[in-house]
Amino acid sequence: MTGSCDGGGNGVGNGVGDVVLRVQGLSKEYRLYASPRERFKALFGSRARHHSHWALRDVSFELRRGQCLGVVGDNGAGKSSLLKLLAGTLQPSAGRIERQGRVTAILELGAGFHPDFSGRDNLYFGGSLIGISHAAMARLESAIVAFSELGEALDRPVKTYSSGMTVRLAFALVTAIQPDVLIIDEALAVGDQHFQKKCVARITQFRERGCAILFCSHSPYHVRSLCDRALWLAAGSVRALGATEPVLGAYEMHSRLRSAPAAPVGTSAPQGLSPAPDDGGARILSLTLADLGPGEPALLEHADLVATIVVRGRGDEQPNIGFMIEQSRGSGITSLATHEEGAAPVRQADGSWRSVLTFPALPLHSGEYVVSAFLFDASGLVVYDQWLQHLHFRFVSPTLMPGLVRLPHRWS
Numbered sequence: 555m556t557g558s559c560d561g562g563g564n565g566v567g568n569g570v571g572d573v574v575l576r577v578q579g580l581s582k583e584y585r586l587y588a589s590p591r592e593r594f595k596a597l598f599g600s601r602a603r604h605h606s607h608w609a610l611r612d613v614s615f616e617l618r619r620g621q622c623l624g625v626v627g628d629n630g631a632g633k634s635s636l637l638k639l640l641a642g643t644l645q646p647s648a649g650r651i652e653r654q655g656r657v658t659a660i661l662e663l664g665a666g667f668h669p670d671f672s673g674r675d676n677l678y679f680g681g682s683l684i685g686i687s688h689a690a691m692a693r694l695e696s697a698i699v700a701f702s703e704l705g706e707a708l709d710r711p712v713k714t715y716s717s718g719m720t721v722r723l724a725f726a727l728v729t730a731i732q733p734d735v736l737i738i739d740e741a742l743a744v745g746d747q748h749f750q751k752k753c754v755a756r757i758t759q760f761r762e763r764g765c766a767i768l769f770c771s772h773s774p775y776h777v778r779s780l781c782d783r784a785l786w787l788a789a790g791s792v793r794a795l796g797a798t799e800p801v802l803g804a805y806e807m808h809s810r811l812r813s814a815p816a817a818p819v820g821t822s823a824p825q826g827l828s829p830a831p832d833d834g835g836a837r838i839l840s841l842t843l844a845d846l847g848p849g850e851p852a853l854l855e856h857a858d859l860v861a862t863i864v865v866r867g868r869g870d871e872q873p874n875i876g877f878m879i880e881q882s883r884g885s886g887i888t889s890l891a892t893h894e895e896g897a898a899p900v901r902q903a904d905g906s907w908r909s910v911l912t913f914p915a916l917p918l919h920s921g922e923y924v925v926s927a928f929l930f931d932a933s934g935l936v937v938y939d940q941w942l943q944h945l946h947f948r949f950v951s952p953t954l955m956p957g958l959v960r961l962p963h964r965w966s
């Protein structure tokens with residue numbers, strides 16, 4: 555499920571500053587056999603009966619105290635293999651991993667729980683697997699139980715828990731002790747919106763106290779928000795490593811080229827609308843564009859683009875709203891968010907929140923475009939809801955020149 559291990563004494567910190575994780579020449583070979591029979595025969599013979607698949611080849615990097623490294627890459631690039639190697643649940647075929655201090659991994663939350671044991675018994679059982687002694691667990695138990703909010707369910711067998719309850723218990727357990735290195739796979743936060751916020755708050759708090767984080771994600775937004783460095787894995791090798799923005803910019807360019815042509819044109823159906831049932835939590839209620847005329851996609855009949863987004867927040871929390879314009883087939887053009895610009899949504903009489911975003915004299919050339927809306931929490935880290943590529947529109951620019959966007963400019 556998850557793990558913690560104490561890498562103290564491995565020597566990373568011996569006079570090497572504040573490096574807490576050092577990976578050198580790390581490689582992972584998976585051996586693929588044509589059949590179980592071939593695998594069995596390989597145990598007794600000297601002849602190689604497998605095909606090799608190198609999921610990772612010669613990966614090297616360092617992580618320093620307080621740093622957050624985002625790992626990105628296409629499907630199959632080797633991200634999960636890397637995380638499992640760092641967590642110690644997989645053994646490398648070559649290379650070295652040096653750790654300093656406590657390393658905790660949030661991977662496959664709850665997978666190691668015993669279904670017939672109660673939640674409480676699993677705390678002691680699971681705790682012992684991640685280096686928390688019985689005595690230490692007795693001290694931590696009440697805080698873990700409080701964080702998981704499981705109440706009396708704690709004494710029921712885990713097999714009676716919903717998946718949300720299981721991950722709440724697992725998250726509370728593995729993060730009960732602040733690690734020196736935290737490894738997070740994809741899901742930054744787990745469970746419902748309320749628990750997601752708690753998870754993000756705990757992770758952020760760890761980071762503020764100097765915990766190094768290695769975070770694997772398909773969400774460039776989260777990598778940008780959280781990470782100061784990024785590692786791009788391509789076919790098992792390091793394609794780029796460095797400051798977040800240049801690495802992500804290069805990775806996004808690669809993704810765009812790979813996936814073009816992108817979204818289908820001509821539909822105004824709410825694609826990507828959150829499939830979650832309405833549980834009364836925060837969500838986007840509407841996204842509209844003013845002055846859309848007839849046609850498919852609709853023609854924007856005004857030089858200004860005016861988008862109105864109405865959302866439902868959580869309690870009294872001030873939500874944040876994001877908006878993105880993309881070409882219908884091709885590149886993103888601009889993304890904006892209220893928390894980036896100090897432009898708080900306005901509370902309406904019915905309790906909803908509303909932002910109106912105006913692009914005066916829309917500086918785009920003629921073409922077909924699509925817009926998306928996002929709903930964030932107060933911090934901008936938790937994405938409560940997103941309506942991806944929700945509305946397509948056509949725009950005829952007064953400019954006759956070719957291109958995509960009229961940049962601010964000056965002739966002299």
Ligand SMILES: Nc1ncnc2c1ncn2[C@@H]1O[C@H](COP(=O)(O)OP(=O)(O)OP(=O)(O)O)[C@@H](O)[C@H]1O
Pocket residue numbers: 584585586607608609627628629630631632633634635636
């Ligand atoms: N147990 C395994 N046996 C054989 N091949 C494997 C095994 N696990 C992963 N692979 C292969 O290793 C490569 C890297 O897989 P990995 O899961 O690490 O990639 P990933 O970047 O996490 O992908 P995704 O984003 O799709 O989760 C892939 O080609 C995958 O098919």
